[in-house]
Amino acid sequence: MTTLTGDPRTRVSATSHPQYFYFYMALSCVAVAFLGFAPTYFVPMAAGKFPPVPVVHFHGLLFFAWTLYFAFQSWLAASGQVMRHRTIGMIGVSLATAMTISGFLVAVNAMQRSAAIGMTGEGIAFAIVPLSGVLFFAVVFTLAIAYVRRREIHKRLMLLASISLLDAAVARWFMTFLAPPGPPGPPPVPVTIPPAFVAYLLLVAAIVHDWRANGRPHPVYVYGGVALIAVKLLNWPISTTAAWHSLAGGILAMAQ
Numbered sequence: 001m002t003t004l005t006g007d008p009r010t011r012v013s014a015t016s017h018p019q020y021f022y023f024y025m026a027l028s029c030v031a032v033a034f035l036g037f038a039p040t041y042f043v044p045m046a047a048g049k050f051p052p053v054p055v056v057h058f059h060g061l062l063f064f065a066w067t068l069y070f071a072f073q074s075w076l077a078a079s080g081q082v083m084r085h086r087t088i089g090m091i092g093v094s095l096a097t098a099m100t101i102s103g104f105l106v107a108v109n110a111m112q113r114s115a116a117i118g119m120t121g122e123g124i125a126f127a128i129v130p131l132s133g134v135l136f137f138a139v140v141f142t143l144a145i146a147y148v149r150r151r152e153i154h155k156r157l158m159l160l161a162s163i164s165l166l167d168a169a170v171a172r173w174f175m176t177f178l179a180p181p182g183p184p185g186p187p188p189v190p191v192t193i194p195p196a197f198v199a200y201l202l203l204v205a206a207i208v209h210d211w212r213a214n215g216r217p218h219p220v221y222v223y224g225g226v227a228l229i230a231v232k233l234l235n236w237p238i239s240t241t242a243a244w245h246s247l248a249g250g251i252l253a254m255a256q
Helices: 020-046 054-078 082-087 089-116 120-126 128-146 151-163 167-178 189-199 201-214 219-239 242-255
Strands: 002-004 011-013
Touching: 020 054, 020 151, 020 167, 020 201, 054 082, 054 089, 054 151, 082 089, 089 120, 089 128, 089 242, 120 128, 120 242, 128 151, 128 167, 128 189, 128 219, 128 242, 151 201, 151 219, 167 189, 189 201, 189 219, 201 219
Parallel strands: none
Antiparallel strands: 002 011
């Protein structure tokens, strides 16, 4: 498929248009999510070896569906099908809402499983990782909807929201190939930081793209990136505080 640009004798591939950068970034998110969870979820599930925990399966389905939806929406926008992109936008709102709810439920379920093996404190501490992650996603997605008519802001917020979800996928590779075998139960909060920073390399790629195209990174990436990194780094100290243990412990108590 080609499109004319400038001199009618000059033909440029449609997919070489800079707008397709966001489609390629969305495909990268799909690849990271699938490959990241392949060794600990997709492969064991296909082999019938993954525990039958309905809330976890529903959670996985929703979050992977998000990456596919984001890629499809990015392709529609890049190929000029803006009206169709907007028409199915409500699917994204419904999906993001369901993801937020399931993220909360999975975090509570993880605390319950930790408590069942005598690691209540560790489970409560680790709960800050998924809960802060899904909260960050929900806030950024809400902002993206608020700026839906400001395309340059909207598309960057959507990419930022999607990248923010990928640390868990990258962490699975760390757990599978780099982490030594350890006792059952949640890992220490600090070990979630390196995988997150690997996932955030996609954000670096987006910043470099903006820098090359516009001479500076977009404020969404500057302020959003700082907020994303701050949330990840603050998880560790906050997870050790009495206030957090009181809050998350109260949620666990209500779920019992």
